Amino acid sequence: MNYDVVVGLEIHLELNTKTKMFSGAPYKFKSEANTCINEVDIALPGTLPCLNKEAVKKAISLCLALNMNIDQLIRFDRKNYYYSDLPKGFQITQQFHPIGSHGHLDIYVENEYKTIRINRVHMEEDTAKQFHLKDVSLIDYNRAGVPLLEIVSEPDLSSGKEASAYIEKLRQTFTYLGISLARMEDGEMRCDVNISLKPKGSDVFGTKVEIKNINSISNVKDAIDYEIKRQSELLDKGEKIIQETRRFDEASMTTISMRLKEGAVDYKYFPEPNIFPIRIPDSMIEEVRANMPELPDQKSKRYLHDYNLSEYDANVLLANKYLANYFDEAMKIAKNPKLLCNLLTSELIGLLTKNNSSIEDCKIAPKDLASLSNLLEDNIISSKQGKMVLEEMYNTLKDPESIVKEKNMVQVSNEDELLNIINEVLDENPKSIEDFKNGKDRAIGFMIGQIMKKTKGQANPKLANDLLTKKLMER
Template sequence: MNFETVIGLEVHCELTTNTKMFSNAPVSFGKAPNTMINQVDMGMTGTMPVLNKAGVEYALRVCHALDMEIDELVCFDRKNYYYADLPKGFQITQDRRPIGRNGKIEINVDGKIEVIEIERLHMEEDTAKQLHFDDYSLLDYNRAGIPLIEIVTKPTIRSGKAAAAYLEKLRQIFLFTEVSDAKMEEGSMRCDVNISLRPYGSDKFGTRTEIKNLNSISNVQKAVEVEGKRQEKILLEGGSVIQNTMRYDEDKKETTIMRAKGDAVDYKYYPEPNILPIRLDPAWVKQIKNNLPEMPDKRVLRYTKELGISLVDANILVQTKQVSDFFEATIQYTKHAKFVCNWLLGEIQAYLNKENLVITETKITPEYLAKMVDFIQDATISNKQAKVVFEILMKEGKDPEIIIEEKKMKQISSPAELLVIINGVLDANEQSIEDYRNGKDRAVGFLVGQIMKASNGQANPGMTSKLLIEQLKERIS
C-alpha cells in the first residue's frame, strides 16, 4: 500500500520589539539569566498586562505579506496549563479570534510552484527558557513575555522538501518585514511539525504526531522524512500510529517519543479578562500595508526581468534583506548590476563567511563597491588588482580611487603608452623574439612578465598580450 504524507506546520516567531508583549521589560538575547524581567513577566499578584502596540503592528505586517484576512477586533484569551516555564500558570494568546486568517505562500519545489494555505496567525507571549543539566533544570525568565506570532498552515504540505521551502520563504518574509531576525539557532523562529499518513486517494486524515524543538530548516525536512518512514512501517505491519509528541534525534537520525499529545480542550481557553477587545483603526491598518517594503518574490521578478540576473542568483540575493538592500543601493551608482551581483555573491559572501560577519558590520559602502566595479569594467584596474582593493575596502572603507592611487595600481590601457614599454622589452630580449620565431610559445609568457615588471604591474594584461603578439609578428615577418 502506498501512503500520502499530510503535513501541517506551526511556526513561532519572536518579534524584535523594544519591549515585551504585555510589560515594559526589554526584549533581549544573550543577557544574564533573569535580568530582563519585571513583576508582570513573573505573574506577581496585582500586576496587570498592557498590550504592546508595536507587537500588533508587527503582526499586521506579516498578515499583509501573507495576504491574510485581518480581524478588525483584537481579542485575547487565556490558555491554561501548569508548566515550569509558565510563571503565571497561563499564557495570554488568541484562540477564538486570531488577528489573521486564510493566507497563502507560493513555494518552488523542484521547479514546480505549490501554494501553501495558511489557516491563521495569532499573537501571544513567549514562555521562559528551560536549561537542563544532568540531574536538575534551571529557568531563565528573560524570554517570558516576549511577543510571539504563531502561524499555522492548513494540512496542505506533502513532503519534507515542501516544508523546508515554505519555512525558507516564511523566514524571508520575517526578515523583509523587519519583525524578527528569524534565527532558528537562537530560538527566535521555531517550528513544530504535525504529520500523518493516509492511503493515496483517501480523504480521511490519519492519526498525527507532533515533532517539537526543531532548530533548523534542514532538520525539519529530515524529521519529516524520518517520521514518515516510521509511521509507514507501523501501518504496513498492521499497527496503529499513536498520537504522541515526538522529538528528532539529529545524531541517531530518528524520531523518539517525548510525551503523550494533548488536545486543545485540555487547555480550557477562556477570554482574557484584563485586556478588553480593541477595534483596529482601518486607516492605521492600511498605512502599515502601504509602508511594507517590496517582498522577495517581487524583487526576484524585477532582478531577472529588468536586470538580466539569473533566477538562481536572484533567489540567493533575497535570502537576507541586508544583502538585497545593499544590492539595491549599489546599483543606484552603477549600470553594471550583474557584476555587482557577482561580487556580492562571490568575493563578498566568502569574506563574510570567513569573518562571521553580516555586510552591515563591514566598512564597505554601496557607493564604493559600485566605484570599484566601474574601475574593473573600464579597465582602470585588473581583476587581480581588484582583489587587493577589495580587501582594503572591506576593512577600512577607503575610497577605491584613493587605494588605487596609493598602491599605484592604475592600469595602463593606452595603446601608445603600452607600445613604448613593449618595444623597449622586445629590444632588450632578442633571444625571446627568436624563440617565438621557432614556435616556442613560452616566449610570450616570459615577455608578458617582463612587460608587467617594466610597468610596475600596471599594464593592462589583455591589451598587453594583444599588442605584444602584433609586435612579435611584425618583427619576424
C-alpha cells in the same frame, strides 16, 4: 507502496519589540535570569494585561507580507492550564479570532514554484524558561510574556525539502520585515511539524504525528525525512500509525516518542475579560503598509529581470537581508550588476569571513565597493589589482580611487603606449615570434608576461592580448 506525504507546520516566532506583549517590562535576549520582569510577568495578584501596540503593528506587517485577511477587531482569549512555566495559569492568545487568516507564501523548490496556504497568524505570549537540575528546578521569567506570533500552515507541504524551503522563506520574510531575528538556535523561532502519510491519490488523511520543538531548519528536514521512512515502513508492514507527539533526536537523527495523544487537554478557552475588543483603524494598516520594506519576492523579481542575475546569484543575495540591502545600496552607483554581485558575494564576503566579520559589521561603504566595481568594469584596473585594492580598502577604509592613485595602479589602456611596449617585446624575442608562427600558443602567454613585466602588471590584459595578436600577424 507509494504514499503521499502530508506536512503542516506550526511556527512560533518571538517578536523583537522593546517591551513584552502585555507588560511594560523591557526584554533583551540573553539578559541575566529574572532581570527583564515586572509584576505583570510573574502574575502577581492584581496585575492586568496591557496590549503592546508595536507587537500588533508587527503582526499586521507579517499578515500583509503573507497576503492574509486581517481581522480588524482584535480579540484575545484565555487558554487555561496549570504549568510552572505559566505564571498566570493561563496564556493570553487569539483562539477564536486570529488577526490573520487565509494567507499564502510561494516557495521555490527544485526549480519550481509552489504556493503554500497559511491557515492563520495569531498573537500570544511566551512562557517562562525552566531548568530542571538534579535536585531543584529553576525558573527564568525573562521570557514570560514575550510577544509571540503563531503561524500555522495548511497541510500543503509534501517533503522535508519543501518544509525547509518554507521555513527558510518565512525566516527571510521575518528578517526583511525586521520583526524578529528569527534565530532557531536561540529559540526565537520554533517549529512543530504535523505529518501523516496516505496511499498515493487517496482522499483520506492518515493518522497525524506531531514532532515538537525542532531547533534548526536542517533538523526539520531530517526529522521529516526520517518520519516519512518510519511511517512508510510501518504502513508497508500493515501496521497502524499511533497518534502521538515525538521529538527529534539530533544524535541518532531519528524521532523518539514523547507522549501519546490520549484525549486532548480541555483548555477552557474563553474571551479575555480584561482586554475589550479593539478596532484597528484602516489608517494604522495603511501606515504599516507604507513603512514595509521590499520583501524577498519583490527583490528577487528585480534581480532576475532588471539585473539579469542568475537564480543562484539572486538567492545568495536574498538569503541575507543585510547582503541584499548592501547590494541594493551599491547598485545605485555600480554599472554592472553581475560584476558587483561577484565582487560582493565572493571577494568581499571572503575577506570578511577571513577576518571573522560579517556583512552587518562591514565598514566598507556600499558606494565604495560600487566604485571599485566600476573601476573594474571600465578596465581602469585589472581584476588582480582589484583584489589588492579591496584588501587595502578593508585595512585603511580609503576609497578605491585614492588607493589606485596612490599606488599608481592605473592600468595601461593607452593603445599607443601599449604598442610601443609590444614592439619592444617582439623585437627582443624573435624566437617567440617563430614559435607562434609554428602554432605554439604558449608563446603568447610568455610575451604577455613580458608586457606585464615592462608595465609593472598594469597593462590592460585584454587590450594587450588583442594588440599583441594583431602585431604578431603583421610580422
